[in-house]
Amino acid sequence: MGSLRSILRSFCVAALLQCAVTTPISPTAPTTKSFLKQIDNSTWIIGNGLWNVTQNKQYATKLWYKEKDLVGKAVGHYVSYNGAASDLSWTSAAIVETGKDYINVKFTALEGDFHWIIYDNLAGAYQYFVNHALPKLGEFRTLWRLDNTTFPKGRTNVKDGLLPPISDYLAGTNVQDETWQKADGTYLTKYDWSAFTRGLDFHGVYGDDVGSWYLNPGKDYINGNHLKQELMVHRESKTGDAVQLNMIHGTHYQALASDNFSDGKTWGPWLWYLNNGSKDDASERAKQEDKAWPYTWFKDTAYQSRGSIKGTLILSDGRPASGAAVFLGDNNSNLTALDQGKDYYYTVYADKDGYFSIDDVRTGTYGLQAWSNGGALADVTTSFLQNAIAVSENKTSDLETLSWKVADRKNRIFQVGDFDRKTVGFKLSGPTPYEHGRIAKCPANLTYTVGLSKQEDWCFGQSALGTWSIVFPSSSENATSVAARLSVSLAGFSGGSSANILLNSVKVGNITTNSALLPSSQDTYRGATQAGEWHLLEFPIAKTALKAGFNQLDFQVTTSTRWRGWLWDSILLEYI
Known part of the structure; x- marks a missing residue:
């Protein structure tokens, strides 16, 4: 046979x-x-x-x-x-x-x-x-x-x-x-x-x-x-x-x-x-x-038609944009870099001097973005954007020195976590980036004291009913005379859980399901522990909201859905 x-x-x-x-x-x-x-x-x-x-x-x-x-x-x-x-x-x-x-x-x-x-x-x-x-x-x-x-x-x-x-x-x-x-x-x-x-x-x-x-x-x-x-x-x-x-x-x-x-x-x-x-x-x-x-x-022909770009990113305070994430994507887009997808996209990281180069780019016109990848830029909340970047066949577009506007670090009251659009450094964020239900291992209640607690004391994600608090001091000369801004950077958000944000028991903002500012993605829901869809929320703080001495910022979960919540990137409070 x-x-x-x-x-x-x-x-x-x-x-x-x-x-x-x-x-x-x-x-x-x-x-x-x-x-x-x-x-x-x-x-x-x-x-x-x-x-x-x-x-x-x-x-x-x-x-x-x-x-x-x-x-x-x-x-x-x-x-x-x-x-x-x-x-x-x-x-x-x-x-x-x-x-x-x-x-x-x-x-x-x-x-x-x-x-x-x-x-x-x-x-x-x-x-x-x-x-x-x-x-x-x-x-x-x-x-x-x-x-x-x-x-x-x-x-x-x-x-x-x-x-x-x-x-x-x-x-x-x-x-x-x-x-x-x-x-x-x-x-x-x-x-x-x-x-x-x-x-x-x-x-x-x-x-x-x-x-x-x-x-x-x-x-x-x-x-x-x-x-x-x-x-x-x-x-x-x-x-x-x-x-x-x-x-x-x-x-x-x-x-x-x-x-x-x-x-x-x-x-x-x-x-x-x-x-x-x-x-x-x-x-x-x-x-x-x-x-x-x-x-x-x-x-x-279109595939073979390629050029390159190079440049150096320097922060407005004089620092090189060391290790910055650099993205070349859609020109004049209203979408985030993560959500762009109709054409062709290129990613690199700048070196320690802020220099970057991208080779073999399809010819066309692009938008260039950059943001902090932590490390030397851990305090940088802003992003860099420049549109109309032309890439010509067999040529290198030298963008020379690009100035990136950043805030004055002297105004900082406290910061928990690096700005890098990831949860890296927080408790339970690793070693692997995926595990179903790991967010449920983070506590319902948590207190972080600025000056005493370490970054790894803050858990990577919040979902359960309860309150996470940051206790921090404020100097007497600024406490009641200078307005402030609270920046809440989320590495991901799966709709289904919500929280009120309270400063000294007074509501100053929220993290809210179904908000136009927070479209839901499937990051925590699908077991992501390090990153998902990034969001930056900013809330004004009135002059009278802070007090001399110790203050308390609370993230009070009011609605909880199992395995749905947010991944933390960084929390920053600064005078403006």
Whole structure:
């Protein structure tokens, strides 16, 4: 029977795949050339001598690699937007470019074109998508759902290990979307497999003898800034599929990330890579892709048209903007850097002298932003913004010295936490950036005394009914004669909990669910402990509100929803 199957398989290859699509091409077939073969109006087979996949109208199944189907009973590969609500439906496929050792296969849908660039001797393929008619959307993704026994493990740059078996889901109690409580009281959630997108080297699912990885060098086509986070891998709770996500436009930890895209907007190319399960090999390949980006072989005029910028940020008090987060994004946008996503985006950090440079920027006109990343700028509340930054092909735009207006530090009464848009330094903010329900471990009541307490005494997030207090002194000469300003910087906010802010028992402000100033994101709700959607709230303090001697600032939670609340960045009180 085995020899008969081999004969039939060889016959299929010799007959150029004029056989039933249920018979995959063997990786030992006597050809290594990349190919596309159309079976009928909604079925195609693509691949090379190392792998091949059967692409149907929506799903790519029967991924044949190392003499095994890696999809099995799982769903396979597909492209979708707004979650699973809209899977792209392919109407045709064609080879649109041929090289000595590769082909470029285009699958066409109403919304746009998905390309597989298949090299003859590469296990995997480069992929990219060209928009033509996508609707306004928040989530746009490509993904693999693969056999759960072949791929028992997942890997991001912050989490690596066994994916939970489906039996754990079946035995647990569902407590919110894709989150279960186990019998021992711990939680099981797919969101533990999230990561900061721009700091990610590679991610995927793997087993003892095979690995499937996404390598995304450049990342300029992905929405958001330095603190952009996305779900990367997980176990599908209903079927057990091993899920490998490529969230090329995502919203998992955001509130307003919804965009319209121009015709021709291109995501990618990235590399989908198969190997023997070796993380070291995948890491080395990722480094090679980073060095090769932007790809010289990608024959797209807009993609190849690039320049660079450089400059030096100096604060108005004379300090260099040491370590500042620098973002190049939309020109004249009314969106935050995290929520921008219609075009292309670049992120770096300034050096100790405030100098920064960004290479390989697509030509165009951009807006430049910068903000504190803590450290030497821990006291800087303001952001830098300059629009109309022109990037020309093969040229460097020298912005020279840029002046960044900051407040006088001498007016400071107290500050708790660094301004860096993160919870780092507070109690329970680490070591890992994700854990469902960790916010519930923060106390309901807490007192922080300026001059005695340490930063780590303040917990990373607040949600429970109760009061957190900051006790601080105020000098007698300023207490009743000078107005002040309270700056409350939140690293994230999941609507459902609210608080009144009281100074010496008098209400001066609030942190309020459903406020226009605080659009709700899914950060604390999805177990984020270090960052989410950043917000800066500022409240005026009247001259008569402070008193000589000790004062007390209270954050009194009046409404609480389990696992929903806010992540702390910094709290600053200063004279103005």
